[in-house]
Amino acid sequence: MAKTYSCGLDAAIDVVGGKWKPLVLWTLAVAPRRFGELRREVEGVSEKVLTQQLRELERDGLVHREVHDEVPPKVVYSLTPLGASLERALGPLGDWGEEHLDHIVAART
Amino acid sequence: MAKTYSCGLDAAIDVVGGKWKPLVLWTLAVAPRRFGELRREVEGVSEKVLTQQLRELERDGLVHREVHDEVPPKVVYSLTPLGASLERALGPLGDWGEEHLDHIVAART
Numbered sequence: 001m002a003k004t005y006s007c008g009l010d011a012a013i014d015v016v017g018g019k020w021k022p023l024v025l026w027t028l029a030v031a032p033r034r035f036g037e038l039r040r041e042v043e044g045v046s047e048k049v050l051t052q053q054l055r056e057l058e059r060d061g062l063v064h065r066e067v068h069d070e071v072p073p074k075v076v077y078s079l080t081p082l083g084a085s086l087e088r089a090l091g092p093l094g095d096w097g098e099e100h101l102d103h104i105v106a107a108r109t
Numbered sequence: 110m111a112k113t114y115s116c117g118l119d120a121a122i123d124v125v126g127g128k129w130k131p132l133v134l135w136t137l138a139v140a141p142r143r144f145g146e147l148r149r150e151v152e153g154v155s156e157k158v159l160t161q162q163l164r165e166l167e168r169d170g171l172v173h174r175e176v177h178d179e180v181p182p183k184v185v186y187s188l189t190p191l192g193a194s195l196e197r198a199l200g201p202l203g204d205w206g207e208e209h210l211d212h213i214v215a216a217r218t
Contacts, residue, residue, distance in 0.1 A: 005214070006152055008207030009131050009199060015206070015213055017126075022118050043115055060216045082209065089205035090118060096198035097124070098117030100191065104124055105114070107169045 015060055015086070020045050020053050022090055025079065028063065029087040032078035062086060124169055124195070129154050129162050131199055134188065137172065138196045141187035171195060 005011040016022055020042060027033060027041045039050055054077060057063035062083035068074040079087060097104070114120040125131055129151060136142060136150045148159055163186060166172035171192035177183040188196060206213070 005206075005210065006132065007135075007203065008205070008210055009135060009203035010128070010206070011210050011213045012202045012206030013128070013131055016202075019119070019122070022122055023115065026116075026118060061212065082212070086205055089201040092198040092201055093121045093125075094116065094118035096117070096195055097114075097119070097121030101114065101117055101120050103170065103191070104120045 012086070012089070015062070016090065018053065020049065021057060022094075024050075024053060024057065025062065025083060025087045025090065026094070028077060028079045029084065032076050034074065034076055038077060057083070121195070121198070124171070125199065127162065129158065130166060131203075133159075133162060133166065134171065134192060134196045134199065135203070137186060137188045138193065141185050143183065143185055147186060166192070 005014065016025070023042045023045075024038065027038060033041070035050070035054075038054075039045060039047060042050065045053075054063060054065070058065050061080055064078050064080050064083075066076045066078070068076065114123065125134070132151050132154075133147065136147060142150070144159070144163075147163075148154060148156060151159065154162075163172060163174070167174050170189055173187050173189050173192075175185045175187070177185065
């Protein structure tokens, strides 16, 4: 069954939702990463959850997973053009959060 | 205990997270609304959930709740300047979702 969305923002937040996906996109926007590198850089994420998030990002066409034929196999994750465009669209939201971080933390303490 | 964030984007998504808050901000950006109006415009939200979301938005300083001394009391919700700035920061994300809506729906069907 097709999922329905009330607007584009609803759909975008569904795609990028959850605590980790924006951080994964942001990290991959700097440079492609192997799984272990990604896990170290996205602090606090478990192996299981990161695997799941990467699968969803791949299914949604935001992340590309490339297996290099080596022993042991080298798996590299990178942003697709669609993923890169989403990461750019998240920029202003990240800037807003950076600017108002103290206020947000204070309101929640 | 103060909550810690790994970056501004993490904090912004925590503030605006969930299915309804972006839609509430977007609706209030058009004009201030009474509770009943808001509930009709944010399609599919329950009274209980909308009440809770509005309380959190008020606590975080994004939404202002004004009670007019009438019988029955008239309660009007509006964006604070901080809420308006967050709504603007969500703009590019909404545009991205609008542009790629078909792709998103197809990937999830």
